[in-house]
Amino acid sequence: xxxxxxxxxxxxxxxxxxxxxxxxxxxxxxxxxxxxxxxxxxxxxxxxxxxxxxxxxxxxxxxxxxxxxxxxxxxxxxxxxxxxxxxxxxxxxxxxxxxxxxxxxxxxxxxxxxxxxxxxxxxxxxxxxxxxxxxxxxxxxxxxxxxxxxxxxxxxxxxxxxxxxxxxxxxxxxxxxxxxxxxxxxxxxxxxxxxxxxxxxxxxxxxxxxxxxxxxxxxxxxxxxxxxxxxxxxxxxxxxxxxxxxxxxxxxxxxxxxxxxxxxxxxxxxxxxxxxxxxxxxxxxxxxxxxxxxxxxxxxxxx
Amino acid sequence: xxxxxxxxxxxxxxxxxxxxxxxxxxxxxxxxxxxxxxxxxxxxxxxxxxxxxxxxxxxxxxxxxxxxxxxxxxxxxxxxxxxxxxxxxxxxxxxxxxxxxxxxxxxxxxxxxxxxxxxxxxxxxxxxxxxxxxxxxxxxxxxxxxxxxxxxxxxxxxxxxxxxxxxxxxxxxxxxxxxxxxxxxxxxxxxxxxxxxxxxxxxxxxxxxxxxxxxxxxxxxxxxxxxxxxxxxxxxxxxxxxxxxxxxxxxxxxxxxxxxxxxxxxxxxxxxxxxxxxxxxxxxxxxxxxxxxxxxxxxxxx
Numbered sequence: 001x002x003x004x005x006x007x008x009x010x011x012x013x014x015x016x017x018x019x020x021x022x023x024x025x026x027x028x029x030x031x032x033x034x035x036x037x038x039x040x041x042x043x044x045x046x047x048x049x050x051x052x053x054x055x056x057x058x059x060x061x062x063x064x065x066x067x068x069x070x071x072x073x074x075x076x077x078x079x080x081x082x083x084x085x086x087x088x089x090x091x092x093x094x095x096x097x098x099x100x101x102x103x104x105x106x107x108x109x110x111x112x113x114x115x116x117x118x119x120x121x122x123x124x125x126x127x128x129x130x131x132x133x134x135x136x137x138x139x140x141x142x143x144x145x146x147x148x149x150x151x152x153x154x155x156x157x158x159x160x161x162x163x164x165x166x167x168x169x170x171x172x173x174x175x176x177x178x179x180x181x182x183x184x185x186x187x188x189x190x191x192x193x194x195x196x197x198x199x200x201x202x203x204x205x206x207x208x209x210x211x212x213x214x215x216x217x218x219x220x221x222x223x224x225x226x227x228x229x230x231x232x233x234x235x236x237x238x239x240x241x242x243x244x245x246x247x248x249x250x251x252x253x254x255x256x257x258x259x260x261x262x263x264x265x266x267x268x269x270x271x272x273x274x275x276x277x278x279x280x281x282x283x284x285x286x287x288x289x290x291x292x293x294x295x296x297x298x299x300x301x302x303x
Numbered sequence: 304x305x306x307x308x309x310x311x312x313x314x315x316x317x318x319x320x321x322x323x324x325x326x327x328x329x330x331x332x333x334x335x336x337x338x339x340x341x342x343x344x345x346x347x348x349x350x351x352x353x354x355x356x357x358x359x360x361x362x363x364x365x366x367x368x369x370x371x372x373x374x375x376x377x378x379x380x381x382x383x384x385x386x387x388x389x390x391x392x393x394x395x396x397x398x399x400x401x402x403x404x405x406x407x408x409x410x411x412x413x414x415x416x417x418x419x420x421x422x423x424x425x426x427x428x429x430x431x432x433x434x435x436x437x438x439x440x441x442x443x444x445x446x447x448x449x450x451x452x453x454x455x456x457x458x459x460x461x462x463x464x465x466x467x468x469x470x471x472x473x474x475x476x477x478x479x480x481x482x483x484x485x486x487x488x489x490x491x492x493x494x495x496x497x498x499x500x501x502x503x504x505x506x507x508x509x510x511x512x513x514x515x516x517x518x519x520x521x522x523x524x525x526x527x528x529x530x531x532x533x534x535x536x537x538x539x540x541x542x543x544x545x546x547x548x549x550x551x552x553x554x555x556x557x558x559x560x561x562x563x564x565x566x567x568x569x570x571x572x573x574x575x576x577x578x579x580x581x582x583x584x585x586x587x588x589x590x591x592x593x594x595x596x597x598x599x600x601x602x603x604x605x
Contacts, residue, residue, distance in 0.1 A: 074405045077604045094407045098313040102405035108397040110327065112334035124323040125406040127313065169402060179405075 019088030021177045021208035022050035022073055026082035029068050029232075042068045044232040045082070050210050050225075052087075052176070055203050057223035057240075058212040065232040066212035067105065070181050073210070074102055086177060098126065101170030105182040107162060111155040115146050115165050118154060119172055126173035140168040144198070160191030167198060178202060180211040184218060196222055220244065249278060313407050320408055321416045328420020332386055344378060348436055360447035364440065364476040365569060371436040372485055372568045378432070379425050379493035380521060387421050387500040388513040400605055411597050418501050418593065425493050433486045437478050444477030475570045484573055488564035491585040495556050496521050498592035505599040524558035527551050556588050 029043040043065045050056040058066050071077040073084045075092025086096040109118050119137045123129075128136065141147045144164035154162065163183065170178055183199070184192040199209055199222050213219050219226060220240065227237040236243060254261070262280065269277050348371050358366070394400040403413060448470055455461045455469065500517040507513040531548040538544045563577050 071605070074401075076401060076404060078602065094315060094409065095313050097405060098407040100405065102402060104398050104401045106398075107402065109399055109402065110331060112331050113327070117330075121323065121327050122402070122406060125320055125403065125408050127317070127319070127407070129319075166402075173406075 018052065019085070020049045021052045021054075021087060022048070022056070022210055023085040023088075024048045024069065024073065024082070025084075027069065027072060027079050027084060028081035029065070029072060029077065030080040042232055043072075046229070046232065046234050047082075048227050048234060048237060050177075050208060052208050053203075053206050054224040055199065055209040055211070055222055057219035057226045058210070058229055059214060059216060059219050059226060060212075060229035061214055064229045066214075066229060067181055069229070070102075070179055070210075070212055074100065074179060098173065099176045100179060101173070101175035101177070102179045103163075103166045103170045103181065103183055105185050106159075107166035109154050109162070109165065109169070111153060114151050114153050115141065115157070115161075115168075116150040118165055119168055122169040123172045128173065136172060136174075140171060143171075143201075144168045145194070160187045160194075163187050163191065163195060167195065171202075175207070177208045177210065180209065182213055182215075183211055184213070184215065192218065316409060316412065320412045321419060324403070324408075324413055324416025325419035325423060328390065328417055329423050331390075332420065332424045335386075340378070340382075344374060344432060347374065348432070348439060360451060360473045361476040364444060364447065364473065367440060367443065368436075368476070368482070368568050371432075371440070372482070372489075372564075375429060375432050375436070375486065376489040376492070376564075379429060379489045380496050382428070383421060383425055383493040383497035384500050384514055384517040384521070386424070387418070387497045388504055388510045388517060390417050390421070391501070391504045392507075392510050392513075395605060404605070410600050411593075414501060414505075414593060414596050414600060418497060418589075421497050422490075422494055425497075426490055429486050429490055433483070437482070441478045444473065447473050447477075479570070481567050481573050484578055485564035485567040487578075488561045488567075488581060491581060492558055492561040495558070495585055495588045495592075496524075498589050498596075499556065502592045502596040502599070505596045505603065520555055521558060523551070524555050525562075526559075527555060528557060528559050557584075560584055 025047050027043050027046040028041065031040045031042055032038065033040055046065070046069060048056075048058070048069075058069060060066050068077065072079050073086065073091050075090075075097065078092075084091040086093075086100055089096040110121070113121060116137055119140055120133065123133045123136060137150075138147075141150050144167055146161060146164055146168070149157065149161060154165065157165065163186075167180075167183070170180075180199075184195050187195065196218060199211070202209055203222075203224075209222075211219070211223070223240055225238060226240050226243055228235045252265075266277055266280070269275050351367060351370050391400075394403070400413075404410065451469055451473060452466060455466045461469075496517060499520055500513060503513045503516055504510070507516070527548065531552070534544050534548070560581055563574065563581075567573055
């Protein structure tokens with residue numbers, strides 16, 4: 001895939017040198033509700049930075065403020081306090097929107113349009129036209145494996161197909177930043193894996209991905225850095241390896257170990273002062289991997 | 304890489320984006336089976352055209368025109384209200400608006416695009432209906448002229464001048480180019496009520512509420528000039544009532560302005576100064592209500 005919004009262009013546009021893809025600083029979002037004007041603090045003094053080219057996952061339970069944060073980053077909501085910037089530009093700035101692609105949770109597009117028409121519509125909104133747009137539509141339909149369904153109306157698309165056409169529309173103008181809100185919500189494991197593979201591909205293309213999800217396993221697989229948000233506050237943030245590694249424990253994986261060798265190791269550990277064997281057994285695959293192996297074996301066609 | 308796609312090159316406002324949203328709205332409205340209504344209307348008009356009303360040819364033609372143009376007018380304003388009231392709330396509900404506004408699209412471009420889309424559909428529908436009505440009226444007129452001439456000639460009591468006068472009377476009530484102005488008046492009236500509806504839908508909580516209030520505004524807009532003279536007459540030119548009516552007149556468009564088109568349908572001469580006034584007032588209303596809509600919509604959070 002050709003990369004359009006290069007770092008140099010983004011620098012020129014923002015006037016700064018290497019601005020982060022997303023910069024959220026002391027963001028607070030307060031909603032007033034009901035006739036009595038009660039206030040709900042959806043985001044409380046949140047700060048985060050997504051570096052250009054990385055895959056950042058914002059995780060948290062439902063109602064923790066993930067989607068609100070994304071909407072502020074996209075300029076769909078205004079912050080009550082603080083700010084959000086995209087490549088150094090105020091969120092909501094039309095130039096920032098031009099370098100941002102967005103896939104909302106459970107996307108619904110115009111059902112009266114076909115897949116190709118949907119991409120044409122969003123491409124035109126981004127100022128694309130003619131042969132460049134036609135080629136881009138073909139490229140994207142191929143990328144998300146929807147060539148055969150290109151002329152079918154979206155009303156006949158499955159949830160997984162809608163998610164994929166949503167991803168294609170988010171990528172139509174070759175954005176430097178891709179914002180994904182629960183990208184695999186409601187999608188079966190096969191579709192989920194396909195979307196995950198697409199995210200890997202995008203990272204290899206140098207596209208920054210900012211995704212929010214509550215599917216931890218998925219985030220763990222694709223993200224370079226993770227922020228954990230709860231009740232509108234950032235609780236933990238950092239590189240995934242740092243966050244999930246247990247500093248005071250060491251894992252040892254041995255191929256074809258005899259019972260005698262394992263006994264020796266256990267003896268050595270028991271003789272070490274303060275050390276203890278926490279777990280001994282065979283490494284396990286994930287349930288999802290096992291399921292995929294079974295399902296993919298019997299699967300003959302895509303949708 | 305095309306120049307237009309460079310981040311720094313994105314244009315702040317383009318008619319192209321408005322046109323993209325407008326054409327998508329047209330497709331949306333057409334595929335929402337709007338044309339079934341048009342088809343039913345065309346059938347209705349043809350049925351009316353074939354009815355034999357026991358009256359003089361001129362009166363029969365006048366009646367056909369009145370019913371046809373009345374139906375066209377009703378379709379235009381009702382369609383303007385219902386379709387406009389549904390479009391924006393549906394985009395919000397379906398979250399289509401998220402993906403549109405997260406692209407480099409200004410909110411004014413979105414609103415203008417939606418309004419233009421509705422107006423394009425109304426315009427095309429009116430033209431199709433006008434063509435159907437015009438063809439049908441022309442056929443009936445030609446038939447009446449032929450019959451009348453044959454009857455009068457056969458009778459032998461009428462001079463050529465009297466026959467020509469009778470034919471001219473029938474033609475006066477037949478198909479005339481001025482009828483296009485009546486169609487344009489219906490279009491402009493629909494455009495104004497569509498802009499009012501788009502304004503209401505930017506803050507209304509439901510489409511049904513928007514539809515009801517828009518219809519109320521439309522009805523009040525037809526009557527407030529008459530109501531103000533009635534109340535002022537009975538209240539002895541009361542200052543409070545006069546001020547109240549001034550406010551109503553500012554808030555609610557005066558749809559009575561467009562009613563001169565009824566005279567055109569009834570073969571009355573066209574007052575071109577009124578047509579000019581109507582065009583200017585329509586542009587004014589459209590601009591004001593679009594700006595008011597933007598005022599509400601620009602800070603709206605989704």
